[in-house]
Amino acid sequence: MSSLRALRPFSTASRALAKTRVPSLGNVPPHDDGHYFSPTRYPAPPPATESQASDVMPSSDAKSGLIKSILYGSDQSKKEQAAAERSYSNQLSRGKYVHEMVVHKVRPDRAPDYVDLVSQVYPRIAATGPLDDSSHKVHLVGSWRTVIGDDLDTYVHIWEYSSFAGFHDVNFHLHNHEPFFLDYIEKVRPMLVSRKSDLMQEFDFWGGTAAPHDLGGIFELRSYNLKAGQLLNWETSWKRGLECRRQVMEPVGAWFNQLGEINTVHHLWQFADLEHRKSCRDKCWHLPGWANTVHETVGLVNRMQSHVLVALPFSPLK
Incomplete structure (x- = not known):
């Protein structure tokens, strides 16, 4: 009897592998704030009894006010903090609009292919709106190539969205309902050295x-x-x-x-x-x-x- 084990036959038929999609906003359905702060998920604690309240906080109004001031800040400090927050969120910003600056560093040998690709795709993105909203939530402000600077094969694109929610809605829609966008992602990746995205607001x-x-x-x-x-x-x-x-x-x-x-x-x-x-x-x-x-x-x-x-x-x- 031969001591050699029978070799396991290998199939030459190729297996169909599902294409992997990297995580994106297309994996995150838009929600309102209530999804995260639902009273049913975070019920309010039951009111304290008199005995419990007396154990936690002295009955003296002066002591109560002092402790609250230490723990939570005085009324004046809270007003000053609120004013500072309003200064940043309201005084600086022109309104609800959100702008995205996308910076692509392109491989020099792929620059012509890149320009051809975005010339076809970007106007199409700007004409696309979410399925449940006929109004466009994204506009292309402009697209440029760097000719003087530290990275010559760098392209800058600025998009305008109706709001932060509009930014999310558009990206979710593109990733889940626009096959041409996923095709664009697959084509553009090999052309890039790096890519960057910042969300901005207007002064x-x-x-x-x-x-x-x-x-x-x-x-x-x-x-x-x-x-x-x-x-x-x-x-x-x-x-x-x-x-x-x-x-x-x-x-x-x-x-x-x-x-x-x-x-x-x-x-x-x-x-x-x-x-x-x-x-x-x-x-x-x-x-x-x-x-x-x-x-x-x-x-x-x-x-x-x-x-x-x-x-x-x-x-x-x-």
């Missing part, structure tokens, strides 16, 4: 992002990473500075990051060419108030970057 003092137009020329995206806690000071100084700049150059948009690289501010400007940019910036120094803006803001910044961009053919802003 109220700026007056809103520019409407679609075709002026030609170049764009300059200036990004400032601020020291923590200095955003309000930045906004106060730039209220005055913008009045100077408006006299000599075309403002396009200004945003501060809410998610992503926080404490970061972006300003977008448009010029005819580099010489026009230089001339406009030189003129600012002769306008009352501009030197003060520079003096007040330079100490608020950790680092800053400047990138010169050119619009892609399908960009609403160009």
Whole structure:
């Protein structure tokens, strides 16, 4: 009897494997806040009896007020805290709109393929709305390629959503109801070195992002990473500075990051060419108030970057 074991036959038939989808907002159905704060899930504790209350808190009103002040903060401190929160959420922001800045670093050898792909897909995304809402919740502000900066094969896209909920709704819809979007994801991944997404809101003092137009020329995206806690000071100084700049150059948009690289501010400007940019910036120094803006803001910044961009053919802003 042979001591060799019978070899297990191998099948040459290929197995059909289901394509794996990486996690995304397409896996997270939109909810209202009640999903997480339902009274049935977190019932209120039963009211304390008199004996229990006396064990926890002295009966003296003075002592009660002192302990509450220590544990929860005084009424004045709570008012000051609420005012500070309103300053950040209401005073800085123009309204409900949320903007997303998407940055793609593209492999140099795939740049033409990338431009062809986004030229076909991005206008289609901008024309897509969630199934349960006929109004569009996303608009493409603009798409650009970096021509001067630290990464030349970098493309910047800015999207506008109706709200944070609108951002979620659109992404959920695209991942679950638009096969062309999943096809785009599969095609674009091999073209990229890296990708980044920040959610931003507009500064109220700026007056809103520019409407679609075709002026030609170049764009300059200036990004400032601020020291923590200095955003309000930045906004106060730039209220005055913008009045100077408006006299000599075309403002396009200004945003501060809410998610992503926080404490970061972006300003977008448009010029005819580099010489026009230089001339406009030189003129600012002769306008009352501009030197003060520079003096007040330079100490608020950790680092800053400047990138010169050119619009892609399908960009609403160009």
